[in-house]
Amino acid sequence: MLDIAPRVRVDVDPLMALQHDLGVCDAIWRIAPGGKADAMSAPHLPKVAGIDPAVVDAPHTAAPASVRPLSPTPHPGAPGTLIQDRLAGMVSDLTTLHELTERLAREGDLDAALQELLRAGAALVGARRGLIVLEPADGLGPAVTIGLGLGRAELGHIETVPRSATSYGRILDGLPDAEGGSDILPEPDATPGAGGYAVPVDPRHREVAARLGYAASYALPLTAEATGRLGAAVWLYDEPAEPSDRQRDLVGLYVQHAAEHLARMLEVARARTRLAALSEELLPSRLPRVPGVQLAARHHTGPHGGGDWYDALPLPEGALGLAVGSVTGSGPSAVAAMGRLRASLRAYAVMEGEDPVAVLSDLELLLRLTEPARSATALFAYCEPARRKILLAGAGHTPPLVVGERRTEYVETSLSAPLGMLSCWEAPSVEIEPAAGETVLLYTDGLLRRTGDAMDRAYARLHAAAAGVPRALRDDPAALVDHVLHTLLPDGLGRPGPGGAGEAGGCTGAGEAPYEDIVLLAARFE
Known part of the structure; x- marks a missing residue:
């Protein structure tokens, strides 16, 4: 029969064992004193080193089940809690x-x-x-x-x-x-x-x-x-x-x-x-009154100050010159370039307005000499209201739209580059003859871009808006332009300001700040 020395029951702090990277049992074996155990009788199974034999010893690498916190929990009223x-x-x-x-x-x-x-x-x-x-x-x-x-x-x-x-x-x-x-x-x-x-x-x-x-x-x-x-x-x-x-x-x-x-x-x-006030001052404050044609215009300047513009000026022998254009860039420099370009076009139109190609050629030469780092699109139309005849030329500009009782169609213009893009600009002119009661709508690409759609879809939406103008509004070019703006831009970005037929009105924006100018110039032939 083996004589086994009794062990002394020792309570070991698990934190100390953990700090020494020891298991609880190993810690007890190392620190337990020798000698006889005190006399004690227990009604349950004896425990070895204070550990219940029914509990499996944890591996040495495992953390103890419960570890007392390093610091006591502060009282709710303690300064640390506050x-x-x-x-x-x-x-x-x-x-x-x-x-x-x-x-x-x-x-x-x-x-x-x-x-x-x-x-x-x-x-x-x-x-x-x-x-x-x-x-x-x-x-x-x-x-x-x-x-x-x-x-x-x-x-x-x-x-x-x-x-x-x-x-x-x-x-x-x-x-x-x-x-x-x-x-x-x-x-x-x-x-x-x-x-x-x-x-x-x-x-x-x-x-x-x-x-x-x-x-x-x-x-x-x-x-x-x-x-x-x-x-x-x-x-x-x-x-x-x-x-x-x-x-x-x-x-x-x-x-x-x-x-x-x-x-x-x-x-x-x-x-x-x-900037918007300056842009408005550089544009016509009043549209001319020419027998045989009614005019209306709408213009809205974006917050960055774009270079979109329009013009209408009477020419000799009862003729009328219509022009729209857009200068690249934004801000005061673009507005100033727009003003110089519009003033130059008026001079060229008076000198040789019967030839729209010559007018745009002179304008292109001026642009290359004065604004070499800038390009522009432009469209000039020489109108004879008595004969209901229009001769126009465009330089990279959007085609006009003819709106009438029997047709709503775009004018087929020749494909041409914007002014200042090529060393020598040249494009043939196009002649159209609107019927009595038809309206020719000139506009800039800012109107199409403000829709937020791709250009082909924007063209289709503009055509549908013009074709859906009620018959009662077709006799008034200002009402026609307003209807197109409200239909094309239902969120209110194209809502016209003061100004009706025969005057250039403004557009007040709403909602998100727009970044494109809007120009619409309508001429209804009687």
Whole structure:
């Protein structure tokens, strides 16, 4: 019978065994003291080194089933927990600001950016209604009022009544700093500042909210470093309320960033407006009146300032010269080149308008000498309204479209290169004879590109739009052009502005900012 020395029961910290890369049993064998075990009786199976024999020993390479943490779990009221909570709140606030500023930066239109600012600010301060007044301090405009959750009558009252006439309309006054302020309207028997209410920053803000029927307001100025005051934002509460300190900090940071973004968008909008005004000034302000023909034109300049143009000028012996063209490039340089090209074509048309090929040849020579790095497309038509006869030539330009009761078809012009592309431009002219009541439609390729379709499909859509003009509108070239624009561009990008038959109208864009100019020139022969 073997004499086996009893073992001593030892409790071993599994963490210590793990740190020494030992199994629990190996650790016990190495640190267990020798000697006799204490007298003890157990009703269950004896354990060796404190390990239940029913449990299989884990391999030496495996981690123990449970390891005590290195540091105890902090108490909910411990300073570490408070710091963690504050850090978590700061991360959450930064994430919110990041998302809101990204959404604002994606807006490419000034009005859309103002709407986004108003919605985001209302969410940050816990309001459901508000308004933004954009009135730059330099007085160059634009002056815009945008409301959120306000009825048309409420917003319209502020917009229509002069702000200098009523104190509640002058919400921009009283906001000299960037701190902003809340204004809780007290009950009739209460006093401002009582019951924890904030003291009004400016009485005009309280009167704005009171006249609109709301209980409280919170206002912030829109101020940029480069431009100064841009306007003000006011959020309105249905019940007496006030944003918390955290909400004030968040909306203050957001509005500060938004004001800088709006300042940049404002400069871009002003530059586009000036460029569009310059482009319009270089085009005819009034179309001539020539017996036997009715004229109408529509022109819209893209935000980048394209070089599309048109012209109509009376010529000797009752003739009429019609021209459309497009200069490559965009911006002020393209607009200036367009103006020089149009003025030169008028001179060539007066000298040799009976020969459209000679007119375009002279224009091509001028373009190569003055604008060697630029090309252009052009179409010139010499019209004799009394004989209903048109002689035209094109240089890489889109073909005219004849619209009438019995036909709607494109004029077959010879294929030619744009001006400035070849060392010597030359193309034969084409003669057409429109019937009485037919309209010849001249246009630039910007109209086709604005559809967003491939060119062959865009041509088909333009043909279908012209063919579908109601009979009642065919006698008026302005109505015909408007119908084509509305049909071809149903999203409103081709909506005409002021100007009807016999005058050059404009087009006001909506929706996404367009990048192509639109030119349409219609001549209806009687």
